[in-house]
Amino acid sequence: MPDPDIVVVGGGMVGLASALALGERGLAVALVDPGEARARTSYGNAGVLSRGSIFPMAGPALWPKLPAYLRNADSALRLNHAHLVRVVPWGLHFLAAARESRWRRAAAALVPLTTAAYPAHERLAERAGTRARLHRSGWLKLYRTETAFAGAALERAILAEHGVALEILDGAALRDREPALVRPYARAMLLTETAALSEPGALIEACERLFSQTGGRYLRGAVTGLAPEAEGWRVAYAGGAVRARQVVVAAGAASAEILRPLGYRFAFAAERGYHRHYALHPDSPPLTRPVLDTGAGSIIAPMGEGRVRVLSGVELNARGAAPDHRQIEAAAREAAGTLRLGGPLDNQPWMGSRPSTPDGMPVIGRAPRHAGLILAFGHGHIGLSTGPITGELVADLATGAEPALPLAPFAPDRLLRWPRL
Numbered sequence: 001m002p003d004p005d006i007v008v009v010g011g012g013m014v015g016l017a018s019a020l021a022l023g024e025r026g027l028a029v030a031l032v033d034p035g036e037a038r039a040r041t042s043y044g045n046a047g048v049l050s051r052g053s054i055f056p057m058a059g060p061a062l063w064p065k066l067p068a069y070l071r072n073a074d075s076a077l078r079l080n081h082a083h084l085v086r087v088v089p090w091g092l093h094f095l096a097a098a099r100e101s102r103w104r105r106a107a108a109a110l111v112p113l114t115t116a117a118y119p120a121h122e123r124l125a126e127r128a129g130t131r132a133r134l135h136r137s138g139w140l141k142l143y144r145t146e147t148a149f150a151g152a153a154l155e156r157a158i159l160a161e162h163g164v165a166l167e168i169l170d171g172a173a174l175r176d177r178e179p180a181l182v183r184p185y186a187r188a189m190l191l192t193e194t195a196a197l198s199e200p201g202a203l204i205e206a207c208e209r210l211f212s213q214t215g216g217r218y219l220r221g222a223v224t225g226l227a228p229e230a231e232g233w234r235v236a237y238a239g240g241a242v243r244a245r246q247v248v249v250a251a252g253a254a255s256a257e258i259l260r261p262l263g264y265r266f267a268f269a270a271e272r273g274y275h276r277h278y279a280l281h282p283d284s285p286p287l288t289r290p291v292l293d294t295g296a297g298s299i300i301a302p303m304g305e306g307r308v309r310v311l312s313g314v315e316l317n318a319r320g321a322a323p324d325h326r327q328i329e330a331a332a333r334e335a336a337g338t339l340r341l342g343g344p345l346d347n348q349p350w351m352g353s354r355p356s357t358p359d360g361m362p363v364i365g366r367a368p369r370h371a372g373l374i375l376a377f378g379h380g381h382i383g384l385s386t387g388p389i390t391g392e393l394v395a396d397l398a399t400g401a402e403p404a405l406p407l408a409p410f411a412p413d414r415l416l417r418w419p420r421l
């Protein structure tokens with residue numbers, strides 16, 4: 001077999017979208033991935049594609065919540081304290097990014113990316129034949145008390161500054177709009193420029209099929225080494241090795257480990273998350289859009305056929321540590337007060353790892369010290385949404401085209417040095 005022009009490492013939303021966009025530009029592409037569908041974070045997320053998802057976790061709201069977070073007393077975040085020493089660079093960058101000025105800057109940098117995300121999803125869905133899975137339903141942030149709603153005033157002001165459309169609903173209007181909700185909420189914010197994707201895993205499978213149908217080479221196995229050579233790269237993987245002039249590292253939460261032998265030490269972490277499916281009670285109206293219960297720190301998303309997916313908040317822990325189901329169990333208990341739920345439909349909760357940068361922005365750009373190495377990882381909470389547009393940006397970089405969006409905020413080197421605290 002002739003060598004491909006480019007090898008993509010990782011077959012989640014970001015890697016697959018990159019591989020497809022590169023193929024569309026006429027490059028011969030090989031994609032290397034172990035091929036376990038459920039191992040991808042892109043398989044198990046909430047399916048929310050929102051223009052308003054521009055807020056990094058590190059922000060001014062962190063400070064009042066920090067004591068509860070450190071005691072594991074807030075279900076939105078669970079810490080393995082012993083693990084914290086292993087993510088010190090991430091933690092220091094995270095604290096630096098929590099300053100309001102930095103948080104605002106990150107939100108402004110993310111707006112072009114989240115704005116381009118939906119049109120890129122539509123283009124991908126047309127090619128992959130999954131258009132029917134995209135629903136322009138909007139999504140709801142729910143507030144249990146007026147105080148909690150007032151606490152999100154800055155968020156709403158920033159969304160308004162960036163022209164993100166939203167509606168504020170009081171409790172009665174919310175019940176009319178989403179009758180499946182049985183818990184009384186004080187207020188809700190409906191972000192209308194949002195699509196919900198039912199069964200994100202089905203999009204990933206359709207992208208895999210499209211990749212093979214359009215001439216892409218899918219190489220199954222984990223990458224074990226990247227070696228620069230005179231003419232490009234040798235990529236060793238469990239099934240052998242492949243050579244190409246360029247390589248894209250898009251392996252989600254595993255990306256930083258893959259790059260470490262090349263001398264890159266990224267401030268990077270895994271934010272683990274869980275989901276479990278439940279049937280809605282037969283007498284319940286359907287849930288028509290994803291909801292984030294800010295009081296529980298968890299999301300419930302409709303997945304079709306009367307099923308809902310309950311998703312946990314963030315667990316800061318080693319990617320490979322044994323699952324800790326406490327957070328998803330708490331989320332499920334809260335969800336049972338929000339909707340009329342039947343029993344769980346899965347034997348075990350699913351677990352995945354969000355590829356987390358401390359400033360909430362992805363890494364998209366050329367590697368600082370190696371020619372022919374493109375980095376596309378760290379999409380945190382918005383990688384399903386921004387994966388397809390990232391793929392198009394990767395294709396711009398690989399073909400020498402002017403990137404469709406400004407990439408300076410996403411430059412890799414910002415996470416390779418100590419932060420300015």
Ligand SMILES: Cc1cc2nc3c(=O)[nH]c(=O)nc-3n(C[C@H](O)[C@H](O)[C@H](O)COP(=O)(O)OP(=O)(O)OC[C@H]3O[C@@H](n4cnc5c(N)ncnc54)[C@H](O)[C@@H]3O)c2cc1C
Pocket residue numbers: 009010011012013014015032033034035036039040041042043044045046047048049221222223224250251252253254258271272273274275311312352353354355377378379380381382383384385386387
């Ligand atoms: C609970 C939860 C809810 C979420 N909700 C949303 C949401 O509503 N909207 C949204 O936009 N985002 C959401 N996200 C985030 C989103 O799922 C991720 O940002 C996104 O899936 C990251 O995509 P990725 O391609 O970078 O990583 P992944 O999907 O994890 O893919 C990485 C790939 O790399 C492969 N890989 C790993 N190691 C190697 C190796 N050595 N060699 C080759 N391949 C390797 C893996 O097998 C995998 O296929 C959520 C995440 C979680 C956990």
